Amino acid sequence: MRARTPDGVLLGPAEVDPDAKPGYPGGKAEGEATLAAGAERLAQLQELLYANGVAGTGTAAGHDPSLLLVIQAMDTAGKGGIMRHVVGAMDPQGVQDAAFKAPTDEEKAHHFLWRVRPHVPQAGFVGVWDRSHYEDVLIHRVRGLTSLPEIEQRYAEIRDFEQELVAGGTRILKVMLHLSKDEQQGRLAERLDRPDKFWKYSPTDVDERAYWDEYMEAYGIAIAQTDTDHAPWYIVPANRKWYSRIAVQELLIGALEDLDLEWPPADFDVDAEKRRLAAS
Amino acid sequence: MRARTPDGVLLGPAEVDPDAKPGYPGGKAEGEATLAAGAERLAQLQELLYANGVAGTGTAAGHDPSLLLVIQAMDTAGKGGIMRHVVGAMDPQGVQDAAFKAPTDEEKAHHFLWRVRPHVPQAGFVGVWDRSHYEDVLIHRVRGLTSLPEIEQRYAEIRDFEQELVAGGTRILKVMLHLSKDEQQGRLAERLDRPDKFWKYSPTDVDERAYWDEYMEAYGIAIAQTDTDHAPWYIVPANRKWYSRIAVQELLIGALEDLDLEWPPADFDVDAEKRRLAAS
Numbered sequence: 304m305r306a307r308t309p310d311g312v313l314l315g316p317a318e319v320d321p322d323a324k325p326g327y328p329g330g331k332a333e334g335e336a337t338l339a340a341g342a343e344r345l346a347q348l349q350e351l352l353y354a355n356g357v358a359g360t361g362t363a364a365g366h367d368p369s370l371l372l373v374i375q376a377m378d379t380a381g382k383g384g385i386m387r388h389v390v391g392a393m394d395p396q397g398v399q400d401a402a403f404k405a406p407t408d409e410e411k412a413h414h415f416l417w418r419v420r421p422h423v424p425q426a427g428f429v430g431v432w433d434r435s436h437y438e439d440v441l442i443h444r445v446r447g448l449t450s451l452p453e454i455e456q457r458y459a460e461i462r463d464f465e466q467e468l469v470a471g472g473t474r475i476l477k478v479m480l481h482l483s484k485d486e487q488q489g490r491l492a493e494r495l496d497r498p499d500k501f502w503k504y505s506p507t508d509v510d511e512r513a514y515w516d517e518y519m520e521a522y523g524i525a526i527a528q529t530d531t532d533h534a535p536w537y538i539v540p541a542n543r544k545w546y547s548r549i550a551v552q553e554l555l556i557g558a559l560e561d562l563d564l565e566w567p568p569a570d571f572d573v574d575a576e577k578r579r580l581a582a583s
Numbered sequence: 584m585r586a587r588t589p590d591g592v593l594l595g596p597a598e599v600d601p602d603a604k605p606g607y608p609g610g611k612a613e614g615e616a617t618l619a620a621g622a623e624r625l626a627q628l629q630e631l632l633y634a635n636g637v638a639g640t641g642t643a644a645g646h647d648p649s650l651l652l653v654i655q656a657m658d659t660a661g662k663g664g665i666m667r668h669v670v671g672a673m674d675p676q677g678v679q680d681a682a683f684k685a686p687t688d689e690e691k692a693h694h695f696l697w698r699v700r701p702h703v704p705q706a707g708f709v710g711v712w713d714r715s716h717y718e719d720v721l722i723h724r725v726r727g728l729t730s731l732p733e734i735e736q737r738y739a740e741i742r743d744f745e746q747e748l749v750a751g752g753t754r755i756l757k758v759m760l761h762l763s764k765d766e767q768q769g770r771l772a773e774r775l776d777r778p779d780k781f782w783k784y785s786p787t788d789v790d791e792r793a794y795w796d797e798y799m800e801a802y803g804i805a806i807a808q809t810d811t812d813h814a815p816w817y818i819v820p821a822n823r824k825w826y827s828r829i830a831v832q833e834l835l836i837g838a839l840e841d842l843d844l845e846w847p848p849a850d851f852d853v854d855a856e857k858r859r860l861a862a863s
Contacts, residue, residue, distance in 0.1 A: 387675070583768065
């Protein structure tokens with residue numbers, strides 16, 4: 304699902320079809336079974352990560368691993384569904400969620416990375432960021448909230464920041480849920496048709512649609528500038544919600560499998576403890 | 584499931600059978616179906632709470648509601664399973680988890696309520712506390728970490744604190760997962776039999792078993808001292824994990840239903856927005 308051609312050329316959102324389902328030959332019904340099976344596997348792997356963080360066994364590099372999933376998307380692309388159906392399968396005790404909305408005055412008075420740093424997942428945890436520091440090079444570029452030279456500098460600062468996280472033991476996955484403008488129109492229309500969805504709608508959603516092309520361009524530049532081997536971007540087609548969920552789930556599973564973790568060994572005498580327990 | 588007799592007399596843990604399944608006539612297989620059906624209902628109700636928090640519609644008292652679930656238990660009673668199978672069914676975006684472990688030096692240097700206050704759920708959110716300020720009257724009483732007169736004062740401080748939360752719009756549920764000492768022995772033994780469970784075991788678990796009766800007494804006193812109409816305690820039998828899960832799920836569902844929330848009305852002109860959207 305990574306937006307790379309086999310020869311390593313990174314594609315931008317313009318080259319990825321939001322209706323596609325790369326890497327998955329099945330249909331929706333089969334996809335639901337895949338998602339359910341994947342949920343169990345993901346929960347197992349996350350427990351293994353957590354166990355290693357709790358036990359403090361350490362990796363070869365001397366740091367216990369953690370995992371950070373960054374999700375960026377246009378409105379209605381399905382972030383909420385990813386949270387419920389993919390992230391929700393993991394033990395909430397080992398997941399550190401953070402949602403980054405419009406910055407507060409205090410956040411604006413700091414460097415743009417200030418507000419995300421406290422949410423870097425600790426060893427053994429999966430951090431999930433619903434929007435992120437990328438807002439500061441996306442909406443900021445599109446709406447001119449920050450000057451272009453400063454935006455350019457931010458790409459470099461983001462690369463350095465993510466490199467620092469990786470050096471600290473955090474594995475990073477960055478996902479753009481890629482929706483088409485037409486599909487967004489349909490999803491917003493549904494919110495206007497259903498009183499139980501009114502609360503999800505804001506008139507600014509329509510205002511933002513006028514900048515769709517500029518957003519896609521800003522995504523393309525941000526992705527090209529910050530896609531690195533240690534913190535790769537994946538452009539996940541999101542017109543089919545069921546597909547985007549199994550795609551993100553698979554990315555999480557793959558990242559956790561790559562850590563190649565084992566259950567931490569006992570740091571006590573198992574037989575002696577069995578005797579103590581039996582007598583207790 | 585609340586540990587009250589019909590005439591309102593509060594029972595202590597000593598009067599509640601950990602093997603019981605009050606209020607549920609079915610068996611384990613049926614219980615799993617009940618849990619699955621309840622998960623959908625709980626997720627719906629939690630979305631309704633979240634929608635009201637986001638929309639800021641306000642309750643009659645002028646505060647948007649939130650819900651706080653406090654879970655206390657002896658080790659191996661199944662807190663983790665409650666987190667995964669009950670709490671995990673709700674949208675992680677609207678859930679604020681907090682796990683209170685042994686206090687840090689900084690926490691010890693503050694009033695015992697200092698560390699829990701930042702985790703009070705904001706409007707629209709469900710807060711879930713895995714252990715809580717009750718540790719400061721449970722293990723502190725059992726192990727003599729705090730003097731008895733100060734422990735007595737803490738009960739009053741807890742009542743005041745919880746009253747303050749309720750006044751701020753937070754509904755409170757407090758649950759003791761009630762396990763038997765024998766059942767705990769079996770569960771600890773399983774951890775010692777399985778290398779994938781070693782990480783969950785600590786020799787101090789056996790040390791604590793020597794104080795079992797003192798813990799039950801401390802629970803009984805704490806519950807009697809802090810069970811109030813606005814912040815009730817429920818003693819949930821926990822020898823059958825499947826039962827304790829549906830019991831806690833039912834408590835959450837009941838608390839959310841009692842809020843009697845409705846979907847927030849549109850704060851925009853729906854027809855005008857439909858036209859703007861169609862033209863966008």
